[in-house]
Structures are given as structure tokens and as C-alpha cells.
Amino acid sequence: MLGRPAATLLHLGPGLANGLANLHNARRARSPIVNIVGDHATYHKRFDAPLESDIDALARTVSAWARRPSRPGDVGLDTADAVAAARSGGGQVATLILPADVSWGKEGAVAAPRHCRPPARVADEVVAEVAGALSGEEPAVLLLGGPALREPALVAASRIGAATGARVLTETFTARIERGAGRPAFDKLGYFAEGAEAQLAGTRHLVLAGAASPVAFFAYPGRPSDLVPADCQVHLLAGPSEDVLGALVAVCERVAPGAASGAGREGPTPGRPAGAGGFSAGPISAEGIGAVVGASLPEGSVLVDEAITAGVGLAAGTVGAPPHDWLGHTGGAIGQGLPVATGAAVACPERRVVCVEADGSAMYTIQALWTQAREGLDVTTIVVSNRAYGILQIEMHRVDADPPGPAAAALLDLDRPTIDVVALARGFGVPAVSVTTLEELDAALRRSLTEPGPALIEAVMPGR
Amino acid sequence: MLGRPAATLLHLGPGLANGLANLHNARRARSPIVNIVGDHATYHKRFDAPLESDIDALARTVSAWARRPSRPGDVGLDTADAVAAARSGGGQVATLILPADVSWGKEGAVAAPRHCRPPARVADEVVAEVAGALSGEEPAVLLLGGPALREPALVAASRIGAATGARVLTETFTARIERGAGRPAFDKLGYFAEGAEAQLAGTRHLVLAGAASPVAFFAYPGRPSDLVPADCQVHLLAGPSEDVLGALVAVCERVAPGAASGAGREGPTPGRPAGAGGFSAGPISAEGIGAVVGASLPEGSVLVDEAITAGVGLAAGTVGAPPHDWLGHTGGAIGQGLPVATGAAVACPERRVVCVEADGSAMYTIQALWTQAREGLDVTTIVVSNRAYGILQIEMHRVDADPPGPAAAALLDLDRPTIDVVALARGFGVPAVSVTTLEELDAALRRSLTEPGPALIEAVMPGR
Numbered sequence: 014m015l016g017r018p019a020a021t022l023l024h025l026g027p028g029l030a031n032g033l034a035n036l037h038n039a040r041r042a043r044s045p046i047v048n049i050v051g052d053h054a055t056y057h058k059r060f061d062a063p064l065e066s067d068i069d070a071l072a073r074t075v076s077a078w079a080r081r082p083s084r085p086g087d088v089g090l091d092t093a094d095a096v097a098a099a100r101s102g103g104g105q106v107a108t109l110i111l112p113a114d115v116s117w118g119k120e121g122a123v124a125a126p127r128h129c130r131p132p133a134r135v136a137d138e139v140v141a142e143v144a145g146a147l148s149g150e151e152p153a154v155l156l157l158g159g160p161a162l163r164e165p166a167l168v169a170a171s172r173i174g175a176a177t178g179a180r181v182l183t184e185t186f187t188a189r190i191e192r193g194a195g196r197p198a199f200d201k202l203g204y205f206a207e208g209a210e211a212q213l214a215g216t217r218h219l220v221l222a223g224a225a226s227p228v229a230f231f232a233y234p235g236r237p238s239d240l241v242p243a244d245c246q247v248h249l250l251a252g253p254s255e256d257v258l259g260a261l262v263a264v265c266e267r268v269a270p271g272a273a274s275g276a277g278r279e280g281p282t283p284g285r286p287a288g289a290g291g292f293s294a295g296p297i298s299a300e301g302i303g304a305v306v307g308a309s310l311p312e313g314s315v316l317v318d319e320a321i322t323a324g325v326g327l328a329a330g331t332v333g334a335p336p337h338d339w340l341g342h343t344g345g346a347i348g349q350g351l352p353v354a355t356g357a358a359v360a361c362p363e364r365r366v367v368c369v370e371a372d373g374s375a376m377y378t379i380q381a382l383w384t385q386a387r388e389g390l391d392v393t394t395i396v397v398s399n400r401a402y403g404i405l406q407i408e409m410h411r412v413d414a415d416p417p418g419p420a421a422a423a424l425l426d427l428d429r430p431t432i433d434v435v436a437l438a439r440g441f442g443v444p445a446v447s448v449t450t451l452e453e454l455d456a457a458l459r460r461s462l463t464e465p466g467p468a469l470i471e472a473v474m475p476g477r
Numbered sequence: 478m479l480g481r482p483a484a485t486l487l488h489l490g491p492g493l494a495n496g497l498a499n500l501h502n503a504r505r506a507r508s509p510i511v512n513i514v515g516d517h518a519t520y521h522k523r524f525d526a527p528l529e530s531d532i533d534a535l536a537r538t539v540s541a542w543a544r545r546p547s548r549p550g551d552v553g554l555d556t557a558d559a560v561a562a563a564r565s566g567g568g569q570v571a572t573l574i575l576p577a578d579v580s581w582g583k584e585g586a587v588a589a590p591r592h593c594r595p596p597a598r599v600a601d602e603v604v605a606e607v608a609g610a611l612s613g614e615e616p617a618v619l620l621l622g623g624p625a626l627r628e629p630a631l632v633a634a635s636r637i638g639a640a641t642g643a644r645v646l647t648e649t650f651t652a653r654i655e656r657g658a659g660r661p662a663f664d665k666l667g668y669f670a671e672g673a674e675a676q677l678a679g680t681r682h683l684v685l686a687g688a689a690s691p692v693a694f695f696a697y698p699g700r701p702s703d704l705v706p707a708d709c710q711v712h713l714l715a716g717p718s719e720d721v722l723g724a725l726v727a728v729c730e731r732v733a734p735g736a737a738s739g740a741g742r743e744g745p746t747p748g749r750p751a752g753a754g755g756f757s758a759g760p761i762s763a764e765g766i767g768a769v770v771g772a773s774l775p776e777g778s779v780l781v782d783e784a785i786t787a788g789v790g791l792a793a794g795t796v797g798a799p800p801h802d803w804l805g806h807t808g809g810a811i812g813q814g815l816p817v818a819t820g821a822a823v824a825c826p827e828r829r830v831v832c833v834e835a836d837g838s839a840m841y842t843i844q845a846l847w848t849q850a851r852e853g854l855d856v857t858t859i860v861v862s863n864r865a866y867g868i869l870q871i872e873m874h875r876v877d878a879d880p881p882g883p884a885a886a887a888l889l890d891l892d893r894p895t896i897d898v899v900a901l902a903r904g905f906g907v908p909a910v911s912v913t914t915l916e917e918l919d920a921a922l923r924r925s926l927t928e929p930g931p932a933l934i935e936a937v938m939p940g941r
Contacts, residue, residue: 025809026497026501026538026810027497027498027501027502027808027809027810027811028498030494030497030498030501030810031497031498031812031841033490033491033494033495033497033535034491034492034494034495037490037491037494037530038491041527053695053696054695054696054702056696056702057692057693057695057696057702060692060693060702060703061689061692062692062693062694062695062702062809063505063650063694063807063808063809064694064695064808064809064810066501066538066539067537067538070534070535070537070538071497071534071535071538073531073534074490074530074531074534074535075530113695113696113876114696114698117698117876117877117878186527225525228521228524228525228526229521229524229526230526230527230528231517231518231521231526231528231577232517232518232520232521232577232578234578234581238518238520238521238524238526239524343527344491344527344528345489345491345526345527345528346491346494346528347491348495376844376847377495377844379843379844380840380841380843383840383894383896386894387893387894412577412581413581414581429851430847430850430851430905430906431906432847432904432905432906433903433904433905433906434904435904436900436901436903436904437900437901437904437905439897439900440896440897440898440899440900440901440904441894441896441897441901442894442895442896442897
């Protein structure tokens, strides 16, 4: 949230292991993180004590940089390197494995911060090639990801689209988008491969701006993994560690001279969502949740989305809400929403965080609620209870598996017994209510926004 | 519990990561486990989809055996190999990484189980050497671990001790001990290094039977890691993958011919614990919890211990209870108790499981309660709330750190807000009560033992 590294403190291999799933997400999100993993004293490792394990191997699976200082005098410099590594490459995970004796030694010294090189400037030839591709006769798509999802880059992309006729799309999975009323909004590439294929059908030039070339989330029998049409040329404008904004502005200057630096915002400026007209009353629904959230989301808030199947209405419902940040999922390891909401609130105590969370995913890291209570964080969590791993039910169908038997089907259910999310929240010290209608959700959400500290609202889907 | 492998089903790298801390414990416990980790289709991996990660590296940190079949026709044979690997070496973790297309392919075939070689017989020369060391004039200790903690081996060890005058001790961290009235009981080596050093002081011969040579759990400034006295000779009678029982019986036959096969149990036979006389009334205390549990623990039950600092009275309180299994902690990754209790109850539906769990550790894997409710498992969980990571408060003191400031001290507390463990249990569908006296604990424990399905009792320490 602040553009500088977060830090974690983890206890040997098992402590790191407990953090790995969300560090995987952080790696995919290019979140700058410095992990400090305490290890046994250097001379103790050979004794294979109970907690001994291969921390280095674990660390390498998520870290772009990992180091194990062996002398107290090195710790300051190694820490400065870790911070610099986390800030490099568009945001990376850096892991400092710190033996106990190196930590408790007295010869340490604080090191000066390391300078980080700014993102690399994209060459003029690349800009010219992309401008040509987007301006030509053939259908072109500009795909935005990473730093291209901040407002200045979105404005440049919008003007490029207006000037060239190229379509602008955003990646399926995005760590952070600056969005809301007055900010350009673009369709995102669909999650299901057949939807994304339809969106890209006929495209002859695909320009990647901070985005990866689109691939299917999973493989499915008889369907392609690579979602780029066969006769489409892929142009890399800027990778996530390059100056994506500068590159987009440069392209904009070529295709619409003066537009990038022009005053005023010209992107689409949606009004309030249509929720009031159709979706804000009656039983809980995915579309209704989006409309209700969009109707009261405060300006400058942070919207965290791990609603999975219950979140399909969230983007449409909130696109015209006051300007806000949207924090999404980039790694696919569920259980991210509550920790990310917690981290965002720690980083930005002056901003309200609203986290829309699926019940199945919430159960992975429900303990984060206690941290929210302990730190008095202004987080409103909406847990949408459909009492199932709905996405897995869909995915099982999509791989053409035989209809699941009772044992397999039971793996994807969340009933028997029903989980009382309100009781869990209160157990962790977070005030909570359960609602079954959109009107109740709206009232509970608005109330939580006026009260300091965390709150949880369970929104129960009909028939659950 | 059953002497055959358990199986897990985990979803790509993050799913494996979520299981790693307890797989670390399983590795240390020599629990035979076959992990089946689903991965992307073979042809999908090169696209670096969001969930792509280095599963193989993660798997190797806990697995003695790992394999990734590449064709459906290999899966049956590879699975048979995985099961055989899990059963080998005294119990191992085996991980089968199963790509989606290999899994959904139609050419698979079931393979016949592989024969596993029995544990290796210990050579006569080793038996003779150990018998000599234990029978000699010099002080000797027989240290038991792993399979030497089952009743027949304990009986042999007891008779060896009686015949030779050697002291018999058990390892500090033990996966499973068969214990209770009528079974030989031995002191365990202390957790704190200075205690263990005192126990071993003067020992000239240390015989390892299924045990590792004792080392300190952590290194401490100015204290040794190796707990074996300088002038003590270490004799390896049998490692955990050798025939420890056979070796102990062979030693017994040498030092006390006929004793090992003699009828009747001759080990110490403690009566009921002294709890009724001193510790079974009044405020919750570690000693009182042990006495209360010992007073009603059913014959054939399974006692799971992750009580950490609150468990120091558990061994003494239950040593004379009816015969039972004690499942302890061997890997040091906290959050083991609830999952291990769950697994034991799944394996042994006819046996009651009583899990004594510290509140701090319970929070790592509190979700296991829902599984207990869902499966209707006969598990009584006693969560001892001291509202602190008590062991970490002790360990911080022991490394001679400066007195912790408010921020460091807060990391080791579990209050602000108090966690309502009863609300959490009920939220997951497990009936629960909170008690503050040993009488209430006794009544709640006895009640839970008569009712099918899981129950949770929070035992709150005084002043918390």
C-alpha cells in the first residue's frame, strides 16, 4: 500500500512454512516483503535439533533474494541488501535467514540504506513498434497489469484506446487497481478460459503493459493453455520491472500528441451503480453484494476481494463508487483476504478497508480477525456464506470428471455442521452480525463504516 | 496409530505449504504418510499460471521419498512405491506429485502392494557390546525412543535396568508412548538443557535404543548444544529403522537370561495419581490438570499433549491411569495437538481421545475442531488458557536478551482482546464450556467422556 517493503518475523522452517501460501501470493503480486526468519545458532545446526529443517529450500520457493548472514557484523549490510532486493524488480520477496548467535552477537552495526535503481526506461524502438501495432488496421488489444493499474497509467491507456481504437483490458488477476468514479475502467480478461478466448478472438496484436501473456488458470482436457489467438502477435511494451507508466505515456504521445499531459480526466466516468434500481433489496446475491458495497464504499477506501464465486458482481457494483483501491488475488492460494485486509489497514490507518471474503477461503486464516481486534484496525469484513467451496464444485465439473460421489462431493461442502462465522468473529474479539437480506447488509455495512475498529458481517446466501 | 500410512490430499504448492509445519512434525515423529499433491497438467507448467510454484522443492524438505509420475500408466506403480516408502525406515513421509493430466488420463492401472522389508536385525556384536556396557561398573543410561516406547520394549528395558543397575530414560520428545498402570514408566530427559545435563552427569555409557543422541532444543549463549557428558561413550543399540524391540530383548537375554520372555509384568506399577489428595480441587494449575486427567482417563484412550508450559504436571498425573497411548511432540512446530487428535480419532473410532492443548498453540490450527464436529469424532479437547505464549516468555529470558520492551513483550501475550475459546469451538460446531476450577474441569471432562462426538473445555488459569 505504501510502496515500500513490509516485514515479517518468522520462527525457523515451520514458521516460514505457515506463511508460505500467502508469500506465494505476495510473490505473484510483486509485493515488496522482507522476511526475517530466525534459525538455530550456526554451531547448533549440525545437531539436528527438533526444529531443524531446510529453511533455505523453503525460502527459495518464494524469494527472489535470500541470504544467511554468518557474522553479527554482516547483519546490518545484509538487511540493507534485503530491503533493496525487496524494492527491486517491481517488488520482490527477500528473505533474511538469521541464526540465533548472529542475532544475539554484539558486533552488529546499522548500515545505510542502499539506493535502488529506478525502473528501466523502455527503448524508443519498442514504443514506436507498439504505437504502430495499436494504430494499425488490424484489431489490437492493450492488456494492463501491475503498475499499469494506477491512475496515471490508466489515463494514458484510456487515451491510447480512444486515439487508436485499440481495446484496453486488464489482467484477470490484479494485485491493486486504482478505480472508482472519475477513473478509467476497463473490462478484465475473464477467469474461465473460454470467456477469455472469446474476448481475444480476432485480435492480431496483443500489447502487454505490466501484464503477462494470458494463460488459462488451470489446464482443462481438450482446451488450450495459451489464450493468445494463433495468428496474434504479442508485443511486450513493458514488463513489471520496467517503467510501464513512462512507456504508456510515450506511446500516448505518439498516437495522440499532447493527450497524455492534457488537463482533466477523460476516461469513462461511470455514475453510481445500478444497484439502487435492482439489486439492493431482497435476498443476498453476488450482484446485490456488489451493489450494496458500491453504494456506501467511502472515498479513499481499500476494497479487498476474495469473494471467489460470490464476488462476480463486485466489480460492476463498485466501478462507479468514489475513488478507491481494489486489492485482488494474483497467486490463487486462498486465505489471502483477511491477512491482506489486515496489512492494508496497518499500512493505511486513515483509510477504511472493506474485505469481501468467501466463507471457504475465510476459514484458512480466520485468526487474522484477532490481529484486527488487537490492533484496532478499521476493517469491515463481509463473509459471504454459500456454505461450499463453490469454485471447486465448478472446477470439478470443468475437468470432465465423473459426477462426484458422496465422499468427493463432501470435500467441497461447508455444511454439516454449519460454521457460525459470527461466533468465530466474536471469539476473536471482532463485533459481528449475520444478515440474510441486502437491506440488512446495507445497514450493517454503513454502521460499520461509522465505527472505529474491525467489524464482521456474515451475508448468508439464500437456502444456506 | 494403526502402523500403516495415513494419506493427505493437497492442492498444488500452496496446499502443500499449508500442511508443511505439521508434516515437519510427522517427519520427526516417523509417522508414515503418503501425500498426494495435485499439480498442473504436465503441458501447463511452462505457462507459469498463478498457482505454479516449486512443489518439488517444498516436498523434499519433509519427504524421504518424492516422485512425479509423468504418465497415467505409471500412477499405480508409483503409488505402491509411495506406500512402501512411507512404511520404510521406521516410518517416513512420501510425496506423490500428481499432474492433472496424469491423474485424469484413462490408461491407469492398479498396482499390487509392494512388500516392505522388516526392520533390520541388530548384529550380535552390537548386542554384546551394549550388554557389556550396561552391566559394567561404570554408570550407564539406556535411552529409549521411537519403537522402544511400546510396551514389549519397555518391559525388556525395565528388566535390563533391574538386572544391570543401568538407569532407563526416555527421550524428551516422543511421538507415542504406551503407558499407564501396569506398564513400565521411566523419567524423560528434561527439556531444558541444564536439567538434562544434570540427569546425565556422571554417565559413562549412554545406550541409544530408537533414540537420537541428546541435544539441546535450542542453543543458548554459553551453554553446550551436545548434552552427552564429555567422558561418556555413546553406544547405538538400534536406530529407529532397526529392530529395536528385538535388540532390547536380545540384550535382556544376555543380562538376565529368561527374564524377557518371563510371564507377568515386572515394571513399576504406579497406583492412581496423588491428585485426589492435593491437586484436584481449587484453581486451575498445571499439576491439577494432570491429576484431573489422570483420575478419569479411560482405559485404551489416546492422550495428546500439546500443553507446553501448562503440561508440566500431565505426565506425573497420568502415569498411573489405566493403560493408554501418549502422543507427544517431536518436531517443535506448534499447532500439532488438534490435528493429531483428529487423526488419532479417525484411525481409532473405538478409542476416546483426550487432547490437552495450550491456547497459543491451539490458535494455529483451531479449524481442526470443525473436522472433529463434521466427522463426529470422540475427542475431548482441554484448552489451557494462560493467555500467553508462556514458553516463548521463558525462552526469551533464557537467551539473556535484554528485558523485552512493550512491543516485544506484546508478541508473547494472548490478551487484548481475550480470545473466547468457547465461542470459537461453538462456531465450529463443537460443544464447549469454560471452567476456572479443577472441580469444574473434572466434572466437564467426565461428562464429555460419556457423550459421543467432540467436546471442548477451556481451563482458564487463575488471574487470566
